[in-house]
Amino acid sequence: MNFDVLILPDLFKDISPDREKQIKTALKKLKEPYPGRGEGEKKEVKGSDDVVYRLRIGDYRAFYRIEKKESKVYVFDILTAEQAYKKYGRL
Secondary structure (H helix, E strand, O other): OOOEEEEOHHHHOOOOHHHHHHHHHHHHHHHOOOOOOOOOEEEEEOOOOOOEEEEEEOOEEEEEEEEOOOOEEEEEEEEEHHHHHHHHOOO
C-alpha cells in the first residue's frame, strides 16, 4: 500500500536549496512509511503520547505521523540531528 506524503512547505525555509532537493528525494521513501518496510532508516519514536516516526536523512531527521485510514503521511518537522536531539532527546 502506497501512502501520499504531505509536507508543510515552511519546513524548508532554513534549509539550503541543495539540501532541500536531497531531503525531498529521501521523503519519497515514505510512500512505504513503516519501519522495516521499503527503503530508508525509519524508526518509531518512543516516549511520545502519539505514534510518531522519524526518517534519518544524512545529518537531518524528518518526523512524521501516519494516517492509515487516509493513506497519508504527514511530515511535521525536519531538523538537523543536533536540533532533533535538543528538541526531542536522543532517538
